[in-house]
Amino acid sequence: MKDIAHVVPAGYSSIAPGHIATVVTCLEMREKPAGAPVPLPEGFALRPLTHRDPDAYRSLFRKVGADWLWFSRLMMSDETLINVLQNSRREIYVIRYNDQDAGLMELDFSEPGEVELVFLGLMSDITGKGIGRAVMSAATELAWAKPVQRFWVHTCTFDHPSALGFYIRSGFKPYERRVEVQADPRLSGHLPLDAAPHVPIIAAR
Numbered sequence: 379m380k381d382i383a384h385v386v387p388a389g390y391s392s393i394a395p396g397h398i399a400t401v402v403t404c405l406e407m408r409e410k411p412a413g414a415p416v417p418l419p420e421g422f423a424l425r426p427l428t429h430r431d432p433d434a435y436r437s438l439f440r441k442v443g444a445d446w447l448w449f450s451r452l453m454m455s456d457e458t459l460i461n462v463l464q465n466s467r468r469e470i471y472v473i474r475y476n477d478q479d480a481g482l483m484e485l486d487f488s489e490p491g492e493v494e495l496v497f498l499g500l501m502s503d504i505t506g507k508g509i510g511r512a513v514m515s516a517a518t519e520l521a522w523a524k525p526v527q528r529f530w531v532h533t534c535t536f537d538h539p540s541a542l543g544f545y546i547r548s549g550f551k552p553y554e555r556r557v558e559v560q561a562d563p564r565l566s567g568h569l570p571l572d573a574a575p576h577v578p579i580i581a582a583r
Contacts, residue, residue: 386557395582398447399559403542405550406530410522416515419508424483424516427470430463432456438472442482442499444573447536449563469520473500473513480504483513485520492528493521505538514548534558536577 393399418424427435436459439451451459462468467488473481481500487493495517500509521529531550533541546552563569565581 391557393559393580395580396562396565397559398536398562398577399557400447400534400536402532402534402556402558403552404530404532404554404556405545405552406528407549407551408528410518411549415519416512418512418516421476422480422507422509422512423474424471424513425474427463427472430460430470432459432463435459435463438479438482439497440569441479442501443497444569445502446499446538447563447569447574447577448497448499449560449568452563452568453566468496473504473509475504475509481509481513483517485517487524487526491526492530493524493526495521495529495531498531510544511548514544518548536574 436452439448442448451462454462463470465488467486469485469487471483472479473483479501481498481504483498484496485493486496498510498513498517500513518529529550531545533545542552562579562581564571564573564579571579
């Protein structure tokens, strides 16, 4: 079931202390972009996640996403996360660089006729090597290899500043904007207090 969105009124809206708010942009592509696939740079590989242990997955998820306040999978119970990880309609890949974990990419084919790029992220010391464009190319090839009519993704204002432009250059078109409000995962201990320093913590007094 998709989340029920409520229209935010024009003007300022207060956010409760202890919470964070981000503007989410949803993007989609309705046909596979033209052009040849971009190969992975030397030393990089895209490997299916075969050992879907929840603790190991959370560790990788945290390493990739802490700087950008990725928290959704960290707040799931073991049972819920195991169900996600073992869902045969999800394809989860680890980006490897010189036999070390370097990033995460996930595709969700749960909805008939469409696929969501749920996560695509790299560890901070890997960025700038041209890997993002190559992994996005691989994700696009994997998505359109199935009988789908729509490939979509969402990004938010907590993400890397270049994320939105990157997706647009990759062939996605923005179609919707939302505001998401959640309890701050740093205050609950799901992420360290020094994660995502570009997003200030405003705790309840």
